[in-house]
Every structure is written in structure tokens, then in C-alpha cells.
Amino acid sequence: MRDEFPVLSGYRLLELADEPGVLCGKVFADLGADVLKIEAPRGGPDRERAPFAGDRRGENTSLHFAAYNAGKRGLTLDLEREEGREIFLDLVARADFVIDSYAPGVLQTLGLEYASLARANPRIIHASVTPFGQEGPYREFASTEMVTSALAGLLYMVGEPGEAPVHTNFPMSVHAAAALDAATGLLVAHHERERSGLGQYIDVSAQEAAKWMTFDVALRWELEGAILRRAGAALEYAEGIRRRVHWRCSDGWVAFAVFPAPSSYKSARSLTEWMQEEGYETGAFGEASWEDLDYFDMSEKDILALEDPVAKFFEDRSMQELYDGALDRAILLAPAMTAREIVESPQLEALDFWAEVADPDRGGDARYPRFLRSSEVSVGVRRRAPRLGEHNQEVYENELGIPAERLRKLGDHGVV
Amino acid sequence: MSSESNPSKASTASSEPAGGGALEGLKVVEFGRSLVGPVMGRFLALHGATVVKVESRRSLDVSRLMGPYGKEERTPDTGGTFANLNANKFGITLDLKHERGPELARRLMLWSDVVIENMGLTTLDDFGLGYASLAAENPGIIMASGTAQGHTGPHAHHPGWAVFMFALCGISELTGDPAGTPQYPTGLYPDLLPPRFGAIAILAALDYRRRTGRGQHLRVSQFESCAYVMAPQTLDYQVNGVVAQRTGNRSSWAAPHGVYRCRGEDRWLAINVTSEEQWRCLCQGIDRTDWLGDARFETLHVRKQNEDELDRLIEDWTSQHACEDAMRILQAAGVPAGRLSDGRDLSEDPQLAARGHSRVVDHSAVGRFSVESPAFRLSRTPASVDRPGPRLGEHTEHVFRDILGLPESEFADLESKGAFE
Structure with a gap:
């Protein structure tokens, strides 16, 4: 039985965040919280992020903005003006959570750091997401996601050995982890607040969130004195022992490898059988007695030679053919999907993964993903991303009770 | 073999159970394997929840076999990965295939507020320990399950090894030079995004239970977690028909x-x-x-x-x-x-050190290594790394006797009959 009472309904989060923290508010909105995104009157930087619907650049056409802000309500407010700060503190008094992604020190300068918010509302829980955190020698460093992932040890681990390491174009590769950590922190503190009645401040470092995406890198150094290095399209699963993982097929790439595990040996034999049925030479791969191989005693050249017969079989088939065969025959192989295969995935369709949302600014209806399924509540996007200042009147006039005349003046003065 | 911490070192973590913390009093049972389940439990354990991790000598958490090893001895108790991922947890062994195994597991699960599991699509159901069965007895129970691609659907049964999930989740194709082979992405997004979503869901569900008295079954998967984060690119394909490509290190809107x-x-x-x-x-x-x-x-x-x-x-x-x-x-x-x-x-990073990113644990069986706190620091009730992951079965007696109140004679009897293998 699904209940339409969403899991976090009745709670309000104020968001003063762009990219590094923006997914935190998104997750809260998907869980049913009232998320008020507060932007400067000219709009936040994420509105200018590509891609744009129809390639038309405009304040309401960014698909990047839509993806991470759907479900939120949108306000504009100039926090550099005294009147703007007063309104913000009024909102804080009626909110449960605040998230920001300002550079360290900026909110202090505005008089809106946690201590000031706590005076307006002692129960408020406030999280800041920054590249390196509020303290320490890098706190003032200028950063981007790529620079943060460099200092987190992630970037060094990707790319061809000997060549320049390479960044991934997976969106928010680092900032997603940081924003989700902020959400976890807010809810851990909320659990405690239900007992103590008190809020607190949460300092989130994207460098730390990213570093833990490759937690084995530091562990290997500390315990074995080994520096893990990038291995190209392969996985280095012990020092100097690489296993090729990505293989070309007729229309893209698939991931396949044999690892020392019974299900993997079974997978290799199943692939051998399939290749033989289709009349392919299986050579050394087909003859291998997998259980008896000592991978730690084989050179990379030996391993490549052993696996070589599968290359031709893969090259002659499409991703879909190979995945269908892998599903039927319990072969440990996966297609290297693109956004197209993900949007069209029958598996995601079967899981009821997508929520349909109307968004005329961005070409009509579009499907938004869900991160969670629950036996009790519905989770997911309920409305498109807000236009710039879309909910000013609704919130400032109807909820804060600012008279229409004053609101008009605030607008004229560029406060909202 | 001893795996007690060495108390003479100033930086040594205590071997005492976790005390205090934001989640003190929260009771969690974890049937976790590898990363997705254990990392959900880790977030909770580091903030003071009592997390009991259930393994069997017949079915270890695979991360016990992953190393790295700081000492000569290579046993399920000496690997750094397990010790790091399972910090602050209690560890018990229980054989679900023993005739009393399911009943004992059920008692433990009904003691808990939250059950975490990533044992496979039907493993707990097969032992009569699935969500529906537990909820019939305790409607307030919260269960969080992690899978590769969800519990249902045509691909649900396909195994979700991390090396293949990078490809399936669209990350491989986006990594590398546009003209070259997709590079192995290394960053463990398919393993470390879902437990973050899972921990968020558990904490939200605890609030919902406080307000309604009702529990729920929460399901996250590796495929869905990654596809969720990929939303700008799935929208770009839906709206514009554009398929995002790998871009190497360059950017269309910045140079150098x-x-x-x-x-x-x-x-x-x-x-x-x-x-x-x-x-x-x-x-x-x-x-x-x-x-x-x-x-x-x-x-x-x-x-x-x-x-x-x-x-x-x-x-x-x-x-x-x-x-x-x-x-x-x-x-x-x-x-x-x-x-x-x-x-x-x-x-040696000065920023990580200045923030107290990790706590150095000097463990007699594993060696000297760091256990990281979560990347979020709570000002009033911070996380605390109290001890590395438990030895296999280290707390079996404590949990069954002191927490579940099993009489000494019954515990001894069950032990001799192999229930705790």
C-alpha cells in the first residue's frame, strides 16, 4: 500500500546552493520536503549550465538546472541588502534545515553564519558544502570539480599509464557524493534534534567525499606501501597485474573479465560454449583450466594472450546482442551504456524508475529519475524546476505575510 | 590470535564499544556484503548506532578477503578493507542453514529498528526473514535493501560486480579521450552512491515512523542510483536527442x-x-x-x-x-x-590532516591504517571512530547473551551444535 503522505512532508529546507550542494535539496524534495531554493535576483550560476533545451540559452532552459532543481520552489532574494537578510532570517525562523555552498567566510561577512541563524531559530540545522571544508590550509583554494577530484586522489587513478590522467564526464562525479553526504548529515542531526531540541552546524568537504570514492588508494599505501596507479581500460587488481575490462563491440563497448571466483569461471565457460556454438575459435581461452591458474604468477602478456580469442567474438556483435546473451547464459558481461540506453532501458521501465513531469519551458514532458522505492510512500519529482523567482509572491506574501505594497517596493529596489 | 588495539599508542582507537553520538540508542542489524550494505551501516555506526553485523563462517562478507594486508598473516580478520568499512560495528556469526538459525536471526531482527541487507534478491525471503514476514510481527520495522539493478524486472537477476556496473551505469562510456577506449573509472560510484541514498532513506523513514508508527521497506540499487545522478544527460537525450560523450580533460567553455x-x-x-x-x-x-x-x-x-x-x-x-x-x-x-x-x-595531505579526516588505528592484526570519518562534520555530535571492524564472530556471545538474553546453557548448547558457524 502506498501512502500519498511523503516521507519528509512538513519539513522545510532553505537552499542557498549551486552545484556542489544542489543535489542535497533535490533529494529532500523527492522525499516530500518543502525545498525553497533562494537565488540572487539575477539567478544562480547553475541556470547558465549547458545543456539547454533546444540549445536555446535562457534563464529557464538549462537542463542541468532542471535535472537537479525539479521539485523545489524558487525564490529570489538579495542577501547583500539588509532587507534581504531580514527576510532570510524570517524564513530561517520557519524552516528546519539550511544548506549553502558559499565559499568559506562569505556567510560570516553577511552576518548569516550558523550562529546568527541559530539566534533566529535554535532548532535550525545548517550544512555548508565546499570543496575543502571551512578550516585548513586549502579552505580558500579556488576549485572546480576536476581540481577537487585531483586533490582527492580520484583523478590520478584514471587514464592510460604514462599519459595524463583523465577526468570523467559523469555529471557531478564528486559533487553528488558531497551533496548526498550533506543530506545524510542533516538527517543524522535531525534524528538527534528530536531528542535534544537543538540544531547544529555541519561542515562538508567535497575533497573528503571524493577521496572516499577510492578509499582503497590510501589504505594500500598505508598498509602495503603500494602506490596504486591508473591502468587504462583495465583494472589493476594487484600491483602490476592488470585485467582488461573494456572491449570493443560492433556499436560500442562492453565490460568483460574473468576474475578468480567460481561464478566468474562459470561465466568464462558459458562464454566459451556460446562462442563454440557460433563456430568461433576459442583457443587458449576455451582450454584454460581456470581454477588452476595462478593469476599472481602470470604476466600481463600471458593474460592478454589467454583472453584474446574473445575479442573477435565481441567485435562481431552489438552491445544488445552481447547483453542478451549474457543475461541468458549467466555471463558476467555488461554493455557500456550511454544516456540513450539508460533512457530506453527495459529494466528501468520495469522498475517504474521514471516520473513524468510537464515542463513547457524545456520542450514539454520529460521523465525524471527516482533514487528510491518504498513499500509505504511515493518518492520522486512532483513538479518541474522553478522559474527564476516563481514562488516569490506565494511565499513572501501568502506565507510570510509581507504586504503586497511592500513586496512591490522590495522588487523595485532589487531585493527580491 | 589477538586483534585488540594497542592501548600504549596515543593515536590508538579504543576497543570499547561506541558510546554517545547523534544516533545513540538506534538498533541496527546488518546483513551486509562488500560495500553497498556495509557502508549504509557504517554511516550509522560512526554516529553511535548499535550496528550488529551478521555473517556466517560459511558465508563471509567478501570484503574480508580483499586485503590490503599490513601484516604477514592473511586471514579474514587481517584485511584493511573490512576493518575500515565495518568500523564501530559488532560482528556475529550465525548459520542461517542451521535448524535454529532463522529463528535466532528473526529474534535479532525484531529487536532492531532497522535491518540493512544486500544479500541478493531472495536470500532473506528464502529463510522466512523478508520484510513482509517481519512487518507482520512488527509493523514499525524498517528494512533497507541494496541490489545491483532492483528486485524485479528482466535484468534483476544479473550479477552486479563493480567492474561491470561501471559500464552498465553509463560511467565507463563517459570516461576518457573522445577518440580512444573508455577508461576504467576507478571511483566507486556504483558501490558508494547507493549506500548514501540508503542511509538518507533510512533516516527519513525513522522520522516517518516516529510520526506515523509505520515502518517501510526501502530499496536502492546501483543502476538506479547512478542513473539518478546522470539526470542532466538523460534529459539532454530526451529533450534534444543528444547522447553525452566522454570529453577527456577539455571543456567547451573553459581554457586552459x-x-x-x-x-x-x-x-x-x-x-x-x-x-x-x-x-x-x-x-x-x-x-x-x-x-x-x-x-x-x-x-x-x-x-x-x-x-x-x-x-x-x-x-x-x-x-x-x-x-x-x-x-x-x-x-x-x-x-x-x-x-x-x-x-x-x-x-600526508595537510588539508585532510587539518580537518581530522581520519583516525589512525594501530591494530595488532591489521596494522597501522586510517579509518575515515564521513565527509560531513556535525559540530555538536560529531562522528567517532571507536574501533575497526570486528573479528569474525567477535561479538557473537555478547549479542546473543547480553542483548537477546539467551541463557548461558542454551548459548553453549547452540554453539556446540554449530548454530554460530
């Missing part, structure tokens, strides 16, 4: 934007100049103000046209410097620049 070789072996610096102001800062910072009037570089548009030449000139400069020095020079000038840290750099 790349990774540049520095002095030394395999040392690199990432530099991202994202505005005209930062371009001026870079030229001033490295004493190349002549570039400011250079027709090849004066706007982003021409810098993009002459990017190969620009990158070569930048690398001429970086290659004369240690990456740390080049980073400091550029950061002092206001340019986003960061060293590509390797394992040693991370262990």
Missing part, C-alpha cells in the same frame, strides 16, 4: 582546462581557468603577462582555437615546478589548480 605534467615522475597538476579574470590571474601568477596581449589567447574563443599550443606552453611552465609549488603559485594568484594526489599524498 587540463592536466599538466610537473617535475618528477608521474606528477601532475590540474588547472581549470573558468573565466577571463582567472586567465588574467594565471598570466600574472606565472609572469607571462605578455600572453594578455597575445592575439592567440586574448579571448576564450581564440584560446580554444589555439588550445594545443596553449597547453604546450602551460606545460612548459608546470614541468619546471614540483606540482605542490605550481599549485601554490596558481592558487595564490586565484586560479583553480590542484595536485593529482596519489596514495602517499593523500596520507
Whole structure:
């Protein structure tokens, strides 16, 4: 039985965040919280992020903005003006959570750091997401996601050995982890607040969130004195022992490898059988007695030679053919999907993964993903991303009770 | 074999159970394997929840076999991965295939507020321990399940090994040079995004239960978690028909934007100049103000046209410097620049150290290593790393006798009959 009472309904989060923290508010909105995104009157930087619907650049056409802000309500407010700060503190008094992604020190300068918010509302829980955190020698460093992932040890681990390491174009590769950590922190503190009645401040470092995406890198150094290095399209699963993982097929790439595990040996034999049925030479791969191989005693050249017969079989088939065969025959192989295969995935369709949302600014209806399924509540996007200042009147006039005349003046003065 | 901490070291973690913390009093049973389940439990355990991890000697958490090893002895109790991922947890062994195994597991699960599991699609159901069965007895119970691709659907049964999930989740295809082979992405997004979503869901469900008295079954998967984060690209395909590609280190809206070789072996610096102001800062910072009037570089548009030449000139400069020095020079000038840290750099990183990112544990069986706190620091009730992951079965007696109140004779009897294998 699904209940339409969403899991976090009745709670309000104020968001003063762009990219590094923006997914935190998104997750809260998907869980049913009232998320008020507060932007400067000219709009936040994420509105200018590509891609744009129809390639038309405009304040309401960014698909990047839509993806991470759907479900939120949108306000504009100039926090550099005294009147703007007063309104913000009024909102804080009626909110449960605040998230920001300002550079360290900026909110202090505005008089809106946690201590000031706590005076307006002692129960408020406030999280800041920054590249390196509020303290320490890098706190003032200028950063981007790529620079943060460099200092987190992630970037060094990707790319061809000997060549320049390479960044991934997976969106928010680092900032997603940081924003989700902020959400976890807010809810851990909320659990405690239900007992103590008190809020607190949460300092989130994207460098730390990213570093833990490759937690084995530091562990290997500390315990074995080994520096893990990038291995190209392969996985280095012990020092100097690489296993090729990505293989070309007729229309893209698939991931396949044999690892020392019974299900993997079974997978290799199943692939051998399939290749033989289709009349392919299986050579050394087909003859291998997998259980008896000592991978730690084989050179990379030996391993490549052993696996070589599968290359031709893969090259002659499409991703879909190979995945269908892998599903039927319990072969440990996966297609290297693109956004197209993900949007069209029958598996995601079967899981009821997508929520349909109307968004005329961005070409009509579009499907938004869900991160969670629950036996009790519905989770997911309920409305498109807000236009710039879309909910000013609704919130400032109807909820804060600012008279229409004053609101008009605030607008004229560029406060909202 | 002893795996007690060494109390003589100042940096040593206590072997005492976790005390206090934001989640004190929260009771969690974890049937976790590898990363997805255990990391959900880890977030809770580091904040003071009592997390009981259930394994069997017949079915270990595979991360017990992953190393790395700081000592000669290689046993399920000496690997660093398990010790790190399972910090602060209690560890018990229980054989679900023993005739009393399911009943004992059920008692433990009904004691708990939250059950975490990533045992496979039907494993708990097969022992009569699925959500529906538990909820019939305790409607307030919360269960969080992690899978590769969900519990239902045509591909649900396909095994979700991390190396294949990178490809399935769209990450491989986006990693590398546009003209080359997709590179292995290394960052464990398919393993470490779902437990974050899972922990968020558990904490939200606890609030919902407080308000309604009702529990729920929460399901996250590796495929869905990654596809969720990919939303800008799935929208781009739906709205514009554009399929996002890997882009290497370059950016269509910034230059210079790349990774540049520095002095030394395999040392690199990432530099991202994202505005005209930062371009001026870079030229001033490295004493190349002549570039400011250079027709090849004066706007982003021409810098993009002459990017190969620009990158070569930048690398001429970086290659004369240690990456740390080049980073400091550029950061002092206001340019986003960061060293590509390797394992040693991370262990010695001054920023991570200044924030108390990790706690050094000197463990007699595992060795000396760091256990990281979560990347979020609560000001009033911070996380605390109290002890590394438990030895196999370390707390079996404590949990069954002190928590579930099994009489000594019954515990001894069950033990002799192999229930705790």
C-alpha cells in the first residue's frame, strides 16, 4: 500500500546552493520536503549550465538546472541588502534545515553564519558544502570539480599509464557524493534534534567525499606501501597485474573479465560454449583450466594472450546482442551504456524508475529519475524546476505575510 | 590470535564499544556484503548506532578477503578493507542453514529498528526473514535493501560486480579521450552512491515512523542510483536527442582546462581557468603577462582555437615546478589548480590532516591504517571512530547473551551444535 503522505512532508529546507550542494535539496524534495531554493535576483550560476533545451540559452532552459532543481520552489532574494537578510532570517525562523555552498567566510561577512541563524531559530540545522571544508590550509583554494577530484586522489587513478590522467564526464562525479553526504548529515542531526531540541552546524568537504570514492588508494599505501596507479581500460587488481575490462563491440563497448571466483569461471565457460556454438575459435581461452591458474604468477602478456580469442567474438556483435546473451547464459558481461540506453532501458521501465513531469519551458514532458522505492510512500519529482523567482509572491506574501505594497517596493529596489 | 588495539599508542582507537553520538540508542542489524550494505551501516555506526553485523563462517562478507594486508598473516580478520568499512560495528556469526538459525536471526531482527541487507534478491525471503514476514510481527520495522539493478524486472537477476556496473551505469562510456577506449573509472560510484541514498532513506523513514508508527521497506540499487545522478544527460537525450560523450580533460567553455605534467615522475597538476579574470590571474601568477596581449589567447574563443599550443606552453611552465609549488603559485594568484594526489599524498595531505579526516588505528592484526570519518562534520555530535571492524564472530556471545538474553546453557548448547558457524 502506498501512502500519498511523503516521507519528509512538513519539513522545510532553505537552499542557498549551486552545484556542489544542489543535489542535497533535490533529494529532500523527492522525499516530500518543502525545498525553497533562494537565488540572487539575477539567478544562480547553475541556470547558465549547458545543456539547454533546444540549445536555446535562457534563464529557464538549462537542463542541468532542471535535472537537479525539479521539485523545489524558487525564490529570489538579495542577501547583500539588509532587507534581504531580514527576510532570510524570517524564513530561517520557519524552516528546519539550511544548506549553502558559499565559499568559506562569505556567510560570516553577511552576518548569516550558523550562529546568527541559530539566534533566529535554535532548532535550525545548517550544512555548508565546499570543496575543502571551512578550516585548513586549502579552505580558500579556488576549485572546480576536476581540481577537487585531483586533490582527492580520484583523478590520478584514471587514464592510460604514462599519459595524463583523465577526468570523467559523469555529471557531478564528486559533487553528488558531497551533496548526498550533506543530506545524510542533516538527517543524522535531525534524528538527534528530536531528542535534544537543538540544531547544529555541519561542515562538508567535497575533497573528503571524493577521496572516499577510492578509499582503497590510501589504505594500500598505508598498509602495503603500494602506490596504486591508473591502468587504462583495465583494472589493476594487484600491483602490476592488470585485467582488461573494456572491449570493443560492433556499436560500442562492453565490460568483460574473468576474475578468480567460481561464478566468474562459470561465466568464462558459458562464454566459451556460446562462442563454440557460433563456430568461433576459442583457443587458449576455451582450454584454460581456470581454477588452476595462478593469476599472481602470470604476466600481463600471458593474460592478454589467454583472453584474446574473445575479442573477435565481441567485435562481431552489438552491445544488445552481447547483453542478451549474457543475461541468458549467466555471463558476467555488461554493455557500456550511454544516456540513450539508460533512457530506453527495459529494466528501468520495469522498475517504474521514471516520473513524468510537464515542463513547457524545456520542450514539454520529460521523465525524471527516482533514487528510491518504498513499500509505504511515493518518492520522486512532483513538479518541474522553478522559474527564476516563481514562488516569490506565494511565499513572501501568502506565507510570510509581507504586504503586497511592500513586496512591490522590495522588487523595485532589487531585493527580491 | 589477538586483534585488540594497542592501548600504549596515543593515536590508538579504543576497543570499547561506541558510546554517545547523534544516533545513540538506534538498533541496527546488518546483513551486509562488500560495500553497498556495509557502508549504509557504517554511516550509522560512526554516529553511535548499535550496528550488529551478521555473517556466517560459511558465508563471509567478501570484503574480508580483499586485503590490503599490513601484516604477514592473511586471514579474514587481517584485511584493511573490512576493518575500515565495518568500523564501530559488532560482528556475529550465525548459520542461517542451521535448524535454529532463522529463528535466532528473526529474534535479532525484531529487536532492531532497522535491518540493512544486500544479500541478493531472495536470500532473506528464502529463510522466512523478508520484510513482509517481519512487518507482520512488527509493523514499525524498517528494512533497507541494496541490489545491483532492483528486485524485479528482466535484468534483476544479473550479477552486479563493480567492474561491470561501471559500464552498465553509463560511467565507463563517459570516461576518457573522445577518440580512444573508455577508461576504467576507478571511483566507486556504483558501490558508494547507493549506500548514501540508503542511509538518507533510512533516516527519513525513522522520522516517518516516529510520526506515523509505520515502518517501510526501502530499496536502492546501483543502476538506479547512478542513473539518478546522470539526470542532466538523460534529459539532454530526451529533450534534444543528444547522447553525452566522454570529453577527456577539455571543456567547451573553459581554457586552459587540463592536466599538466610537473617535475618528477608521474606528477601532475590540474588547472581549470573558468573565466577571463582567472586567465588574467594565471598570466600574472606565472609572469607571462605578455600572453594578455597575445592575439592567440586574448579571448576564450581564440584560446580554444589555439588550445594545443596553449597547453604546450602551460606545460612548459608546470614541468619546471614540483606540482605542490605550481599549485601554490596558481592558487595564490586565484586560479583553480590542484595536485593529482596519489596514495602517499593523500596520507600526508595537510588539508585532510587539518580537518581530522581520519583516525589512525594501530591494530595488532591489521596494522597501522586510517579509518575515515564521513565527509560531513556535525559540530555538536560529531562522528567517532571507536574501533575497526570486528573479528569474525567477535561479538557473537555478547549479542546473543547480553542483548537477546539467551541463557548461558542454551548459548553453549547452540554453539556446540554449530548454530554460530
